[in-house]
Amino acid sequence: ETGVTQSPTHLIKTRGQQVTLRCSSQSGHNTVSWYQQALGQGPQFIFQYYREEENGRGNFPPRFSGLQFPNYSSELNVNALELDDSALYLCASSSGQDPTEAFFGQGTRLTVV
Amino acid sequence: RKEVEQDPGPFNVPEGATVAFNCTYSNSASQSFFWYRQDCRKEPKLLMSVYSSGNEDGRFTAQLNRASQYISLLIRDSKLSDSATYLCVVNEGSSASKIIFGSGTRLSIRP
Numbered sequence: 001e002t003g004v005t006q007s008p009t010h011l012i013k014t015r016g017q018q019v020t021l022r023c024s025s026q027s028g029h030n031t032v033s034w035y036q037q038a039l040g041q042g043p044q045f046i047f048q049y050y051r052e053e054e055n056g057r058g059n060f061p062p063r064f065s066g067l068q069f070p071n072y073s074s075e076l077n078v079n080a081l082e083l084d085d086s087a088l089y090l091c092a093s094s095s096g097q098d099p100t101e102a103f104f105g106q107g108t109r110l111t112v113v
Numbered sequence: 114r115k116e117v118e119q120d121p122g123p124f125n126v127p128e129g130a131t132v133a134f135n136c137t138y139s140n141s142a143s144q145s146f147f148w149y150r151q152d153c154r155k156e157p158k159l160l161m162s163v164y165s166s167g168n169e170d171g172r173f174t175a176q177l178n179r180a181s182q183y184i185s186l187l188i189r190d191s192k193l194s195d196s197a198t199y200l201c202v203v204n205e206g207s208s209a210s211k212i213i214f215g216s217g218t219r220l221s222i223r224p
Binding site: 031033035040041042043044045048055056057058090100104105106107109 | 117121147154155156157158159162200208209210212213214215216217
């Protein structure tokens with residue numbers, strides 16, 4: 001087990017709704033990165049939070065937003081859900097930018113109907 | 114052209130066989146390279162880093178060819194438990210947005 005936990009594990013939402021996904025980072029890690037993994041694809045970088053500030057963003061629209069809390073846990077919010085938002089959402093916590101030191105949570109599988 | 118490309122497979126090989134797959138990348142300035150393993154409906158996990166000199170970890174060998182811009186993963190004496198999707202990851206720079214995942218190669222080992 002990596003110590004990175006995500007909730008919920010599965011979620012079904014209707015198009016147009018809003019969703020909040022949560023990630024608890026591993027102890028000692030101050031950086032959380034969020035990824036979207038569509039079926040049959042590799043994870044796509046959404047954004048990263050470092051010490052409560054956004055620290056880099058991928059090619060995702062503004063309706064994807066996030067937060068990081070003082071305990072370094074994080075939330076991913078998606079507004080106005082679209083069918084194409086259906087995917088596995090992964091968070092990875094780390095203490096720096098070295099991918100070898102990042103650990104993924106088990107993911108939240110979001111289905112938009 | 115995709116930044117990181119992999120043959121999606123599936124590669125279906127018998128237990129004990131040797132299997133190899135490649136991953137090509139488009140950015141010649143890419144700095145570091147990795148292979149991740151992802152089991153069905155699970156999170157990706159780091160398998161190994163790929164060094165310029167090539168590196169080996171038990172039955173797994175990873176190599177980097179900067180001139181041709183590809184990395185490879187060789188699995189010897191394959192086990193049933195090696196069945197998974199193998200993701201190639203390329204770090205193009207110094208920020209998280211520069212860490213690019215390939216779409217993965219599915220490997221299935223049959224008894």
